[in-house]
Amino acid sequence: YLLNDLEAAAYGIFTLEDDEFYFLNQGILHHTGNKALIAAGTGLGQAILYDDGRHFRALPSEGGHADFAPRNELEIELLRYLVARFGHVSYERVLSGPGLFNIYRFLKESRGMEEPSWLAEHFSAGDDASATISKAALAGKAEICVKALDLFVSIYGAEAGNMALRFKSVRGLYVGGGIAPKILDKLKDGTFMRSFIDKGRYTELLAAMPVQVVLNPQAGLRGAGYYAAFLSGE
Numbered sequence: 135y136l137l138n139d140l141e142a143a144a145y146g147i148f149t150l151e152d153d154e155f156y157f158l159n160q161g162i163l164h165h166t167g168n169k170a171l172i173a174a175g176t177g178l179g180q181a182i183l184y185d186d187g188r189h190f191r192a193l194p195s196e197g198g199h200a201d202f203a204p205r206n207e208l209e210i211e212l213l214r215y216l217v218a219r220f221g222h223v224s225y226e227r228v229l230s231g232p233g234l235f236n237i238y239r240f241l242k243e244s245r246g247m248e249e250p251s252w253l254a255e256h257f258s259a260g261d262d263a264s265a266t267i268s269k270a271a272l273a274g275k276a277e278i279c280v281k282a283l284d285l286f287v288s289i290y291g292a293e294a295g296n297m298a299l300r301f302k303s304v305r306g307l308y309v310g311g312g313i314a315p316k317i318l319d320k321l322k323d324g325t326f327m328r329s330f331i332d333k334g335r336y337t338e339l340l341a342a343m344p345v346q347v348v349l350n351p352q353a354g355l356r357g358a359g360y361y362a363a364f365l366s367g368e
Contacts, residue, residue: 135366138194139354140179143310144171145192145365146357147183147348154350156318158309158327161344170303171348172294173311174233178226182301189365192357197297198226205292208285215240225293229286231264231313238267238282247278268317287320291329295340299333303343310348321347 137145147169169183169190178198183190202223204210216223216236227233241247253276256266270276271283290309298307307330314321331340350356 135361137358137361138181140171140173140181141192141194142357142361143173143179143348143354144169144181144183144308144357145190145360146350146353146355147171147308148190149356149360150348150350150353154348155308155346156322156349157344157346158321159330159341159343159345161306162342163344164304167304168301169306169308170297170301171308171310172290172297173309173348174229174231174290174314175312176231178224178229178233179311180297182303185305198229199224201225202228203296209289211244212237212240212285215244225289229290229293231262234267234282234286234313235263237285238263238278241278241282241285247281249278250276253279264313265316268313268320272317272319283317283320284325287317287325288329291326292332294326294345295330295333298330298340298343299336304339306344306346308346308348310353312351314347315349315351318347318349 166185171181173179180195180197182193184193202213202225204213213223216227220227227236242249253266253270257263267279267282270279274280294307294309297303327345330345331337333340
């Protein structure tokens with residue numbers, strides 16, 4: 135059997151202990167309904183988990199390549215900047231490791247924010263750009279990095295909320311991938327959840343959904359094992 139990476143990561147949720155998650159929102163416990171997973175890393179993955187009455191079944195998608203939908207003037211400016219660079223602009227152009235660097239470059243080149251010399255030296259040395267930006271932002275060392283990560287997390291929360299509406303994931307929205315555990319302190323500050331629930335008439339529905347960060351980086355591998363052990367023979 136061949137599993138999509140997010141399909142495996144979705145199954146991995148069922149192999150983890152309570153201390154391998156962090157609740158961004160406790161929400162309300164439901165005994166029926168769907169779950170969903172969004173995962174920013176080298177790209178942006180999305181998957182739905184639906185209950186067939188016996189098991190949760192994972193459905194992979196390519197939702198990360200859907201059109202980026204800006205919500206305010208700043209994000210409209212970001213979209214215009216990215217359209218000029220890439221033509222088609224997907225959520226993955228924004229919500230991924232390379233996407234965080236795209237946001238940083240937008241703030242530098244279009245908004246005129248200052249790039250500290252020490253930061254430019256890190257980039258010139260070939261250091262991982264997204265990791266450098268996020269570490270500087272979490273340490274409060276450069277305004278441009280702080281702003282880049284804030285915008286990244288705000289858009290991340292908004293798209294997670296979009297997924298939760300599309301799939302009606304009343305049994306939980308999970309934030310996986312390699313980036314979330316590394317920026318957990320930023321995810322905790324409310325930026326993500328404010329965007330997640332900001333859905334007009336459906337704000338109350340979103341506010342009642344449990345939202346958890348997956349902390350174990352081996353969730354995908356463990357999910358493949360889970361599938362092989364329990365589901366592959368059916």
